[in-house]
Amino acid sequence: MPIAVFGLNHNTAPIEVRERLFVSEETIPRLVRELQESGVDENIVLSTCNRTEFYFSCKNLDSALDKFYQALSRHFSIEKEWLEKYTYLLTDEDTYRHLFLVASGLDSMVVGEPQILGQVKDAYRLATDCNTSGFFLDKVFHKTFNVAKRIRTETKVGYNPVSISAMAIELAKKIFGELKDKKTLVIGAGEMCEIALRYFKKEGVGDIYITNRTFHNAQKLADETTGIPRPFNDLQDLLEKVDMILSSTGSERPLISRELVSVVMKKRKQKPLFFIDIAVPRDIEPSVNDLENVYLYDIDDLKELSQQHLSDRLAESEKARSIVDEEVKKFSQWLRQLDKNPLISNIYEKVEEIRSRELKKILQKNKNTDDETMKNMDLLTKSIVNKLVHPHVTMIKENGSPAILELMKKLFRLEDDDEQDVDSWHKG
Amino acid sequence: MFILFLIALCLYLVSTIFYLLFLAIDKKGIEALGHFSLLSGFIVHFISTCFRYFQAGYTPITNLHESLSFLSLCMAGFFLFLKRSYKISILGSIIVPFLSLVFIWALWLPSDIKPLAPILQSYWLPVHTIFAFIGNSIFFISFFVSILYLSLERGIKRKKFSPISTRFPSLEVLDSINYRCMSYGFPFLTIGIITGSLWAGMAWGSYWSWDPKETWSLITWIVYAILIHNRLTIGWRGRKTAYMMIAGFFSILFTFLGINFLVGGLHSYL
Incomplete structure (x- = not known):
């Protein structure tokens, strides 16, 4: 049974094209049903701002593909040629290799970003709700979650932060350790401030004060998030009180001078202060960083650090790729095992093993059994076992669907380690 | 009695190996082994110091051998004490090798018990x-x-x-x-x-x-x-x-x- 993925991403298609093929969470159920009707056996749709991908499985790929394209161009009302120009089609092994890479963030624009795994899980859930995912895609996706988890724990591909807010928190932790008893001041009420503020809150930073030259805007931002608004005139008092300052205003001249910080530090008895200045032009005089126990990072410092972290992630992604290779190989092997003929002989081997073991036990207990009885017992057990197994084997021969094969493997406890892996994830 | 000091040294050295390994491989298990061997080393070292006290009949901090040994004992003890309230495992990777060296130096020096100067x-x-x-x-x-x-x-x-x-x-x-x-x-x-x-x-x-x-x-x-x-x-x-x-x-x-x-x-x- 072939598995395939058809789709586009930020590498193959410009944003105008990606926009056209974007599928919102609300329309996914309708789309997967439409695609299902076009003749594929199973399908899952993954759509994020950087990619739209259709995972499907069908008995005959060539004949199904045409109808599948038609269904797609009908849904998105676009030309078939246009679809071919920006998209890729991967089959079999390449399909799950691709999905493993996608889910673990290795195919993302920002390598190692963690959101994609959640999006893949959502896509899978939506398809299961509509019953369009079946035996094969279930297995592929469960394995994918497994691989993504393994990569997250065994490599540092998502380890160092690259976003401004996350780096600010990371640095603050280097200075202060615990942040829940630390106070933060946000200067400005723009979008960057709001993003940072929400992130700080999520990370469990203690009290957050907001100040802005137009007090009204500070108050508005405080209402929308959960900060404490303070008038701009209180700046010096606030600097004495807080530990971390994030500044992002449109001011043309620095708001915080070296002299001011120097005075504040004396009042604070040199308790450390951490400034993050993401404004251009800068809000805080750069020489503030020269003061003792004061640390200042401006937007360029953060960008440079972000670049460095990104290249660390790229270096780590080599390790992650070799994990993907390893898992692809294991998964391919497992898929091959689903072939029905080996299964039948495996079942016979297994039952024969049980039969001969039990027979031996009995014969050991009754040492003075004569040859005649022994022979009869052997025949008897053989015929019982064969009669019990026969219906199962017939079922496999007549209806070798993967689900039946899978069921048989479970019934006769023929699962291998890899299989148990997937199962334990499923339970967890 | 000297054998006890040697056992303590071996335990410190084992702990050193684990703490240096911990530097290369960031695994909790390795650190735990380092911690455990340091703690055992400390206990054996403490007992052997008490033995020496009874054998000599005076507090064994009277020459360079004895004072270096006591110094490494105190460092091990205070580091273990600090570890109870702070996550400072990484510090073990310098402190444990250092105190082991101090202890090696102590054992290198003549350790015979002499009558105490009046x-x-x-x-x-x-x-x-x-x-x-x-x-x-x-x-x-x-x-x-x-x-x-x-x-x-x-x-x-x-x-x-x-x-x-x-x-x-x-x-x-x-x-x-x-x-x-x-x-x-x-x-x-x-x-x-x-x-x-x-x-x-x-x-x-x-x-x-x-x-x-x-x-x-x-x-x-x-x-x-x-x-x-x-x-x-x-x-x-x-x-x-x-x-x-x-x-x-x-x-x-x-x-x-x-x-x-x-x-x-x-x-x-x-």
Whole structure:
């Protein structure tokens, strides 16, 4: 049974094209049903701002593909040629290799970003709700979650932060350790401030004060998030009180001078202060960083650090790729095992093993059994076992669907380690 | 009895190996093994020191062998004590090798028990030496804490981080450990000096004779006194504390070893 993925991403298609093929969470159920009707056996749709991908499985790929394209161009009302120009089609092994890479963030624009795994899980859930995912895609996706988890724990591909807010928190932790008893001041009420503020809150930073030259805007931002608004005139008092300052205003001249910080530090008895200045032009005089126990990072410092972290992630992604290779190989092997003929002989081997073991036990207990009885017992057990197994084997021969094969493997406890892996994830 | 010391040394060395391995492989299990062998080493070392006390009949801090051994014992003990309240496993990777080296040096030196010089036969011996050496070992630990502090602080200021620094405790934690070292170490050092002076008064007839060891221990005491005073009044924290701790460490080192090897004087039996 072939598995395939058809789709586009930020590498193959410009944003105008990606926009056209974007599928919102609300329309996914309708789309997967439409695609299902076009003749594929199973399908899952993954759509994020950087990619739209259709995972499907069908008995005959060539004949199904045409109808599948038609269904797609009908849904998105676009030309078939246009679809071919920006998209890729991967089959079999390449399909799950691709999905493993996608889910673990290795195919993302920002390598190692963690959101994609959640999006893949959502896509899978939506398809299961509509019953369009079946035996094969279930297995592929469960394995994918497994691989993504393994990569997250065994490599540092998502380890160092690259976003401004996350780096600010990371640095603050280097200075202060615990942040829940630390106070933060946000200067400005723009979008960057709001993003940072929400992130700080999520990370469990203690009290957050907001100040802005137009007090009204500070108050508005405080209402929308959960900060404490303070008038701009209180700046010096606030600097004495807080530990971390994030500044992002449109001011043309620095708001915080070296002299001011120097005075504040004396009042604070040199308790450390951490400034993050993401404004251009800068809000805080750069020489503030020269003061003792004061640390200042401006937007360029953060960008440079972000670049460095990104290249660390790229270096780590080599390790992650070799994990993907390893898992692809294991998964391919497992898929091959689903072939029905080996299964039948495996079942016979297994039952024969049980039969001969039990027979031996009995014969050991009754040492003075004569040859005649022994022979009869052997025949008897053989015929019982064969009669019990026969219906199962017939079922496999007549209806070798993967689900039946899978069921048989479970019934006769023929699962291998890899299989148990997937199962334990499923339970967890 | 010497065999017990050797067992303690082996345990310290095993702990050193695990802590150095922990530097390369960031796994909790490795650290736990290092911690466990350090703790066992400490216990065996403590027992063997008690044995020596009973065998010799006096507090075994009377020569270089004994005092180095006692110093490494105190360092191991104080490090284990600090580990109870701070996540400072990475510090083990410098402190454990260091105290193992100190202990190796101690065992290298002649360790035979000799009759005690008459001037040392006093009840002041245990009080003076134990206080002084506990104080010293606490400040030895804070020396390494300060080095960690300075290297992390430098990284944050210059915006360049070494890969290992991501595993350091935060500046605030390192500084608060230094503060704790200060508030434990200073009283011990002070009592060590005062009891020494009282003992000198009784043994030599003069409380203070400006012998080089006395002078240098006073200098050490002044370094730490300045630090504590300025920390409490004008907030000498962070880098200044770390620099003073390092200065204090070298001052202790000179008082303890430099005087014996370079200068001599009344304390030269140590």
